Amino acid sequence: KNEVEQSPQNLTAQEGEFITINCSYSVGISALHWLQQHPGGGIVSLFMLSSGKKKHGRLIATINIQEKHSSLHITASHPRDSAVYICAGNTGNQFYFGTGTSLTVIP
């Protein structure tokens, strides 16, 4: 069993839909990261959070420390949001990666 589990593995949505990607972790972590990777591209850090909620544009990330669960929400989804979203937890320089959620937003 992976230290970090994500669901769903694949997600297809119509443009404009509200999207939620879930992440659960089983190890103690200092912070939870949401990362985005476009096809063939590098990885971009979207959020790093250790409690509560953060918002950046149409993206919202939440974390519940007690339940060891985090969610990434995308409001008013757009085709340019199509990418793989990766959840990762870290303690110091040790990072644990989820297997990623492949999101496709159809116009």
Place this chain on the structure above:
Amino acid sequence: DTEVTQTPKHLVMGMTNKKSLKCEQHMGHRAMYWYKQKAKKPPELMFVYSYEKLSINESVPSRFSPECPNSSLLNLHLHALQPEDSALYLCASSQVGGRGGELFFGEGSRLTVL
């Protein structure tokens, strides 16, 4: 400057070649990482350097040899690779400390071994 720069972006090499991948950051990060990523898989940690010293080596074969010449540069020397080593090689950096920090990735070097 919040960039991690990797060169080359693409590399094709034969199994007897020697080549190097280079990574540079100027964010003052003292932790630097090499990750290997296969298609549709999450990144796999290869090496971590902390304060220019190798702190984690995830049992990587000796045909991969990392080097950290200074706090801004990280190299990965490649020799006698196998076709299964073909992958996207990602460099990343972060702050060092108990909580670590946000991970900044480069665009990657896509390696093909013939």
